[in-house]
Amino acid sequence: MTVELNSEEKDGVVTISIEGEFDMAASPKIRNFLTPLFKENNRSVIVDLAKVPYIDSSGIATLVEGLQWSHSSDKKFRLTQLSPAVKDVFEIARLLTVFEVFDSHEEALQGA
Amino acid sequence: MTVELNSEEKDGVVTISIEGEFDMAASPKIRNFLTPLFKENNRSVIVDLAKVPYIDSSGIATLVEGLQWSHSSDKKFRLTQLSPAVKDVFEIARLLTVFEVFDSHEEALQGA
Amino acid sequence: MAEPIKITIPSDPRYLCVNRRALQQILTLAELPEELTSQLALCVDEACSNVIKYGYEGETNHSIEISYAIDNDVFEVKIRDYGKQCDTSKFQPRCLDDVKPGGLGTFFIHKIMDSVSYCTKREKGTLLTMTKNLKTDMVNQKEEE
Amino acid sequence: MAEPIKITIPSDPRYLCVNRRALQQILTLAELPEELTSQLALCVDEACSNVIKYGYEGETNHSIEISYAIDNDVFEVKIRDYGKQCDTSKFQPRCLDDVKPGGLGTFFIHKIMDSVSYCTKREKGTLLTMTKNLKTDMVNQKEEE
Ligand SMILES: Nc1ncnc2c1ncn2[C@@H]1O[C@H](COP(=O)(O)OP(=O)(O)O)[C@@H](O)[C@H]1O
Ligand SMILES: Nc1ncnc2c1ncn2[C@@H]1O[C@H](COP(=O)(O)OP(=O)(O)O)[C@@H](O)[C@H]1O
Numbered sequence: 001m002t003v004e005l006n007s008e009e010k011d012g013v014v015t016i017s018i019e020g021e022f023d024m025a026a027s028p029k030i031r032n033f034l035t036p037l038f039k040e041n042n043r044s045v046i047v048d049l050a051k052v053p054y055i056d057s058s059g060i061a062t063l064v065e066g067l068q069w070s071h072s073s074d075k076k077f078r079l080t081q082l083s084p085a086v087k088d089v090f091e092i093a094r095l096l097t098v099f100e101v102f103d104s105h106e107e108a109l110q111g112a
Numbered sequence: 113m114t115v116e117l118n119s120e121e122k123d124g125v126v127t128i129s130i131e132g133e134f135d136m137a138a139s140p141k142i143r144n145f146l147t148p149l150f151k152e153n154n155r156s157v158i159v160d161l162a163k164v165p166y167i168d169s170s171g172i173a174t175l176v177e178g179l180q181w182s183h184s185s186d187k188k189f190r191l192t193q194l195s196p197a198v199k200d201v202f203e204i205a206r207l208l209t210v211f212e213v214f215d216s217h218e219e220a221l222q223g224a
Numbered sequence: 225m226a227e228p229i230k231i232t233i234p235s236d237p238r239y240l241c242v243n244r245r246a247l248q249q250i251l252t253l254a255e256l257p258e259e260l261t262s263q264l265a266l267c268v269d270e271a272c273s274n275v276i277k278y279g280y281e282g283e284t285n286h287s288i289e290i291s292y293a294i295d296n297d298v299f300e301v302k303i304r305d306y307g308k309q310c311d312t313s314k315f316q317p318r319c320l321d322d323v324k325p326g327g328l329g330t331f332f333i334h335k336i337m338d339s340v341s342y343c344t345k346r347e348k349g350t351l352l353t354m355t356k357n358l359k360t361d362m363v364n365q366k367e368e369e
Numbered sequence: 370m371a372e373p374i375k376i377t378i379p380s381d382p383r384y385l386c387v388n389r390r391a392l393q394q395i396l397t398l399a400e401l402p403e404e405l406t407s408q409l410a411l412c413v414d415e416a417c418s419n420v421i422k423y424g425y426e427g428e429t430n431h432s433i434e435i436s437y438a439i440d441n442d443v444f445e446v447k448i449r450d451y452g453k454q455c456d457t458s459k460f461q462p463r464c465l466d467d468v469k470p471g472g473l474g475t476f477f478i479h480k481i482m483d484s485v486s487y488c489t490k491r492e493k494g495t496l497l498t499m500t501k502n503l504k505t506d507m508v509n510q511k512e513e514e
Pocket of ligand 1: 279
């Protein structure tokens with residue numbers, strides 16, 4: 001049940017795939033995985049949430065850090081393949097239009 | 113989470129498909145579904161357990177009634193598509209060879 | 225539900241999922257739509273996270289006692305901790321216009337639940353009671369469609 | 370596990386799945402193999418079913434209190450009821466040669482768990498304690514391969 005993280009690079013864009021629930025137990029691990037990428041600051045980041053059935057405010061907070069990084073960088077921070085439950089949480093937080101959210105990984109790669 | 117029951121007839125054999133956990137809450141419902149078939153006593157019965165992730169002793173007891181019926185009838189009572197967890201419970205109870213157990217529905221239909 | 229269902233977990237983020245799993249099952253048994261099930265699980269989870277973060281200040285060796293009841297279509301959850309008491313009138317859901325990490329948990333709770341009340345009139349810790357009318361929501365959802 | 374995880378469910382077969390779901394999650398967190406997880410869930414479930422059937426004689430408005438701990442690779446579950454006390458020395462797992470419905474529950478429990486002890490030295494009800502050494506089993510499984 002611990003979260004699994006995978007990273008893959010393509011055309012100078014790194015895609016992080018998360019598998020598992022993105023809750024208070026998983027957030028520190030995911031944060032530790034993302035932060036070095038922001039420090040590096042030389043590739044856009046796509047976070048693939050296809051296999052994330054649940055996200056809480058700690059998960060959102062972790063992703064907001066990516067958003068803030070992208071605002072202070074010329075790199076993109078994009079989310080893709082949100083499950084219905086995760087999408088609903090973003091909607092309630094009114095963050096669906098604040099983040100760059102894409103239905104498919106292919107779309108997220110366009111211009112990233 | 114309540115158990116779903118489906119019945120289908122083919123070549124004079126009735127197949128009961130169970131979907132859900134076969135526990136003490138579900139057993140009475142499944143028993144009420146099977147008993148009339150035994151009373152009718154004119155068709156062999158196949159129980160498809162493909163979508164049963166869990167069975168307890170009350171589930172086994174319900175199926176043993178089918179076994180006993182088939183012993184006192186010229187009809188068959190067969191089980192098919194046991195999930196690994198269900199198979200394991202049958203194994204522990206040493207019932208895997210007592211019941212007629214088939215891997216696929218097609219095999220279970222042969223000579224039923 | 226004749227008797228409430230109770231669950232006690234250690235104040236360790238690791239075990240939040242055990243509580244969520246039990247709650248999801250309770251709500252599924254009550255035949256709630258998936259969306260509402262997830263939303264209620266989120267609220268309970270956020271409240272427990274806050275107990276760990278603020279009530280127990282991150283210490284993982286304490287207990288969180290949670291109790292669930294559904295009566296007359298009202299879902300009621302009580303969350304009891306034995307940690308630090310705070311002036312709960314002061315924690316406000318944050319304004320969403322300012323996008324920053326943090327502050328969302330209580331926003332979700334207030335947005336989703338019908339009533340949220342903290343009681344610190346105990347020797348130790350806090351009792352948080354939250355309710356949600358399950359019928360109203362389904363009616364509202366229908367009206368919105 | 371710092372503190373045991375506790376769950377209280379009504380004595381209604383309907384809620385057995387809530388307890389199973391919580392237990393499965395606890396064991397998954399402990400990284401137990403799926404087969405052992407299922408077997409332990411089966412034992413706890415059988416014991417709770419028996420509390421409902423015999424301790425509470427089918428009445429659904431009582432409580433079953435279950436507590437889980439894992440310490441030094443030993444899984445310990447305690448099941449407390451407030452129902453009828455019985456001469457627990459008399460219930461024996463049945464002989465498998467005689468295929469009939471019933472009698473399997475306690476057989477599973479004794480087959481799978483390392484220790485099973487009933488205590489009725491209380492004013493009311495029974496406390497059942499079962500343990501299972503999680504390491505031994507994994508070693509055994511390896512040896513069998
Ligand atoms: N159980 C609690 N005990 C004490 N303070 C709390 C509790 N829950 C919330 N708070 C206070 O309310 C604030 C908002 O909480 P929340 O919306 O969950 O966001 P966050 O925890 O990310 O700050 C917290 O920063 C904290 O000061
Ligand atoms: N908690 C209990 N309280 C009283 N009697 C019990 C309890 N558990 C088991 N028993 C007794 O042990 C017998 C065997 O139980 P079990 O193996 O679960 O099979 P079954 O319930 O199908 O008979 C029961 O018939 C009952 O007499």
